[in-house]
Amino acid sequence: MFLEKIYVVSESGIADVLAVIIPTLTSIIGFIVTYRIAKKQISKELDADKKRTALENGKEILSYCAKMLDFKWYKSPECLNEINEMMNKVIAYGSRDAIAILSAYQQYNYTHNFNEKKASQQETCELFSYPCLLLTQVKYDITGEITKPDDFLKIRINDYKSKEGLAEGITRNINRLIDNLDLNKKFKI
Numbered sequence: 001m002f003l004e005k006i007y008v009v010s011e012s013g014i015a016d017v018l019a020v021i022i023p024t025l026t027s028i029i030g031f032i033v034t035y036r037i038a039k040k041q042i043s044k045e046l047d048a049d050k051k052r053t054a055l056e057n058g059k060e061i062l063s064y065c066a067k068m069l070d071f072k073w074y075k076s077p078e079c080l081n082e083i084n085e086m087m088n089k090v091i092a093y094g095s096r097d098a099i100a101i102l103s104a105y106q107q108y109n110y111t112h113n114f115n116e117k118k119a120s121q122q123e124t125c126e127l128f129s130y131p132c133l134l135l136t137q138v139k140y141d142i143t144g145e146i147t148k149p150d151d152f153l154k155i156r157i158n159d160y161k162s163k164e165g166l167a168e169g170i171t172r173n174i175n176r177l178i179d180n181l182d183l184n185k186k187f188k189i
Contacts, residue, residue: 057093058142061086065138068131069156090134098137100181105130125169128153132170133177136187146186149174 064086067073090102108126132149139147150170154160161167171189178187 054093055142057089058138061089061094061098061138062135062142064089065131065135066152068134069128069152090138094138095141097181097183098134098141101130101134101137101177101183104177104181105134121165121169125166125173128170129173129177133174133183133187137183140184140187146184148189149187150189 064082067082073079087102087106090098094102108130112123112126129149132152135152136147136149139145150160150167153170157163157166175188177183178185
């Protein structure tokens with residue numbers, strides 16, 4: 001009789017324990033699953049927001065780079081402000097490669113005092129190589145499309161191919177920069 005009571009109590013006790021443990025475990029598992037799903041969702045939203053911001057700023061960077069291919073723009077009063085704004089956006093939102101191109105461009109500017117009227121063809125070729133590459137890199141970062149860097153100059157410069165040595169000099173400089181900065185080899189002309 002004593003053993004029967006213990007057995008009955010044990011069955012009843014196990015049922016009570018299971019009645020508490022099963023809902024508790026279900027709640028804990030539900031919490032963990034909900035937490036992980038929410039964490040992934042927040043991460044996806046943050047990534048999407050980063051991409052949206054980079055896209056918006058990338059469009060502005062592209063616009064500035066396109067202006068850099070025009071000698072008249074360099075003479076404008078807003079030129080320095082726009083260059084500084086572009087550099088800040090590239091530093092904040094640009095890829096590693098875009099920042100490397102901008103850095104090399106600035107180093108070139110620091111060591112050369114460019115004057116359009118006194119510039120040699122070599123200096124002109126170098127000056128135009130950097131914005132072409134930056135345009136190509138930022139466009140690639142935004143769209144994933146590869147555009148040949150000299151295509152932008154073909155749009156901006158009349159008779160680009162017929163200007164003696166200009167096309168070859170820019171091509172040589174762009175390809176040299178691609179190698180030196182370890183950029184995407186598909187950008188080569």
